[in-house]
Amino acid sequence: MVIQDIQLGRIALPLRHPFRTALRTVESIEDVVVRVVADTGEVGYGEAPPTAVITGDTLGSIECAIRDFIRPSLLGMEVEDLDGIMGRLHSCIVKNTSAKAAVDMAIYDLYGKRFGAPLYQLLGGARGELETDLTISVGPIDEMVRDSLEAVERGYRALKLKVGKEGRQDIERIAAIRSAVGPDILLRVDANQGWEAKQAVSIISALEDRGLDIDLVEQPVKAHDLAGMAYITQRVATPILADESVFSPLDAIEIIRAGAADLINIKLMKTGGIWQALKLCGIAELYGVECMIGCMLESRLSVAAAAHLAAGRSVITRCDLDGPSLCAADPYTGGPVFDGPRIVMSGDPGIGVGDIPCQSWS
CATH class of the missing domain: 3.20.20.120 (Enolase-like C-terminal domain)
Known part of the structure; x- marks a missing residue:
């Protein structure tokens, strides 16, 4: 199973109540979603929220990190080579942890599908x-x-x-x-x-x-x-x-x-x-x-x-x-x-x- 493409989108959902902490107030979420497509047709999904006050990541920075750095580094790699994929994922760009998390979970999603088992x-x-x-x-x-x-x-x-x-x-x-x-x-x-x-x-x-x-x-x-x-x-x-x-x-x-x-x-x-x-x-x-x-x-x-x-x-x-x-x-x-x-x-x-x-x- 080979990584053929990594695609980006966005989702938006309202919250039940405004979310208020000592750091911020939020009334709805708008997150980046990731779709990793394998050559077999299988798809893995991931998500990243922009939590700038904690991770430093914004919608734009997440999308840029994935599109311009992570995607080119991972295309063509075997999903079964988890250590190799993750080594590249974490070395192709520093920080940007939310962007890496979205791609990481999409890869793990594919990994579980490759072996037909729930990830846990x-x-x-x-x-x-x-x-x-x-x-x-x-x-x-x-x-x-x-x-x-x-x-x-x-x-x-x-x-x-x-x-x-x-x-x-x-x-x-x-x-x-x-x-x-x-x-x-x-x-x-x-x-x-x-x-x-x-x-x-x-x-x-x-x-x-x-x-x-x-x-x-x-x-x-x-x-x-x-x-x-x-x-x-x-x-x-x-x-x-x-x-x-x-x-x-x-x-x-x-x-x-x-x-x-x-x-x-x-x-x-x-x-x-x-x-x-x-x-x-x-x-x-x-x-x-x-x-x-x-x-x-x-x-x-x-x-x-x-x-x-x-x-x-x-x-x-x-x-x-x-x-x-x-x-x-x-x-x-x-x-x-x-x-x-x-x-x-x-x-x-x-x-x-x-x-x-x-x-x-x-």
Whole structure:
């Protein structure tokens, strides 16, 4: 099976509610989609969102990287030669991790189809079902409480609360949500780099003192502030999750050795795809560190690829794969079934998602 062409398109989907964090506000998604065509007629699909505030990637930069650098480097290569393909993918242009991720997952989609097996089984087959949390956007307390109760009514047993814009006032919004949803719902707190180190220790310690039982706190300080992350991790009991601080396997090694976090958040748009994410999983396994699998504002197409990775590897113990649940529509068929908090892997070969809603490919 030889790569004959790599084509580009775009998809646009509205969100159920505006997505608000300490970094940005988004009301709909517009992502780049990739179609890798093999000489056999088989097709693999991938997707990349423009998340400039985190990855530095825009719609234009993603398309340029794929069209002008990645495509010419990979045409004519055998799909079975995964290491050779990925070596070229990651060496033909630096950074541009979202563009690489879209092509990477399309190649893995073809790889699974080549061998007639769901991708998660080829990646280890750790489990056939996952459970994801649901993100609650930062906002007024009454609005966050309302959204949290709505999520619980939809069956979600874990919520990720976006905070980081108002310092210690975040304590009251988290306390209000805990009071509303009760003690049995997992609460995860994501500051999206919005706090300072000493402030974070003060806030997290207050959450602990009030018995709010927080499952983890994600990226409390700036991505580059590993000293600040270590300062926090060493002074609180609540597990600290590194997100924006971790793009590469080397980042993971540095954070683990520095004691800068208890957990690692893997996102394909940061790692540049499944191939590098598998290396990160291996490092985490070596050091005995658990991982979360996350996503950006992505549709079911690329979130399905992340689900295959999570279902394949047991070191991934938490899922934040709520992209499809945040979208107001799901135009796809095939692949993993996203049923509220439940993600059930299917027997479709590869990633399995089809019927890509793209009007034109170029």
